[in-house]
Amino acid sequence: METGTTFSMPRIGDAAPSFTAVTTQGEINFPQDYAGSWVILFSHPADFTPVCTSEFMTFATMEKQFAEVNCKLVGLSVDGLYSHIAWLRTIKEKIEYKGMKDVEVTFPLIEDITMEVAKKYGMMMPGESSTKAVRAVFVIDPKGVIRTIIYYPLSLGRNFDELHRVVLALQTADAFSVATPADWRPGDDVIVPTAGSCGVAKERMDSKDEMTCHDWFFCTKPLAKETIFATILKK
Ligand code: BEZ
Numbered sequence: 001m002e003t004g005t006t007f008s009m010p011r012i013g014d015a016a017p018s019f020t021a022v023t024t025q026g027e028i029n030f031p032q033d034y035a036g037s038w039v040i041l042f043s044h045p046a047d048f049t050p051v052c053t054s055e056f057m058t059f060a061t062m063e064k065q066f067a068e069v070n071c072k073l074v075g076l077s078v079d080g081l082y083s084h085i086a087w088l089r090t091i092k093e094k095i096e097y098k099g100m101k102d103v104e105v106t107f108p109l110i111e112d113i114t115m116e117v118a119k120k121y122g123m124m125m126p127g128e129s130s131t132k133a134v135r136a137v138f139v140i141d142p143k144g145v146i147r148t149i150i151y152y153p154l155s156l157g158r159n160f161d162e163l164h165r166v167v168l169a170l171q172t173a174d175a176f177s178v179a180t181p182a183d184w185r186p187g188d189d190v191i192v193p194t195a196g197s198c199g200v201a202k203e204r205m206d207s208k209d210e211m212t213c214h215d216w217f218f219c220t221k222p223l224a225k226e227t228i229f230a231t232i233l234k235k
Pocket of ligand 1: 051
């Protein structure tokens with residue numbers, strides 16, 4: 001563990017720290033260029049490494065699924081631009097993995113040799129590595145606010161279905177003023193805000209409407225997948 005060095009870390013609810021960076025798709029101003037879209041900013045430890053390669057192939061293959069819910073992807077590692085370009089070309093031209101081949105990564109991959117962005121976002125964890133970023137994920141909303149942060153160590157590849165589920169759950173919570181229970185997937189019941197008064201608590205427990213109350217503070221209601229997608233896809 002490095003000593004005497006302080007790394008800042010943004011928190012859920014904070015405005016996403018801004019930066020300008022060189023990427024494989026040209027310069028970006030973050031998060032300003034992404035205003036109005038959801039965006040997943042994620043770091044990976046290094047180019048030309050196996051776990052990262054499997055992750056990029058999976059994420060690139062799912063890019064359309066994320067675009068459908070107005071979510072863009074931006075990657076980062078502390079490698080340089082030419083390493084990024086060479087690695088992405090190798091992925092497209094040579095790598096076949098789990099039925100994926102000829103995979104083109106068209107989302108921007110930030111070069112961050114100076115670690116300026118990685119440090120700003122708390123992606124460097126010296127106990128894990130002082131030269132490589134860990135696998136950090138920041139889900140940022142259309143107003144540029146950080147809504148979810150997830151970290152994985154170097155050896156553990158991310159679950160990209162889970163990241164898609166996270167975006168859908170956040171969008172559902174925003175659009176319908178509900179919360180989502182453990183393992184929620186679109187189509188499952190959602191949680192209505194906890195009763196804020198004794199009167200509402202009693203009403204809920206006595207009510208025979210579509211709500212199911214497991215107790216006064218824990219009520220769920222159905223929310224059809226079609227309703228969610230009709231609302232989210234309109235945005
Ligand atoms: C990988 O992506 O395979 C990897 C990168 C850094 C450390 C360990 C694994």
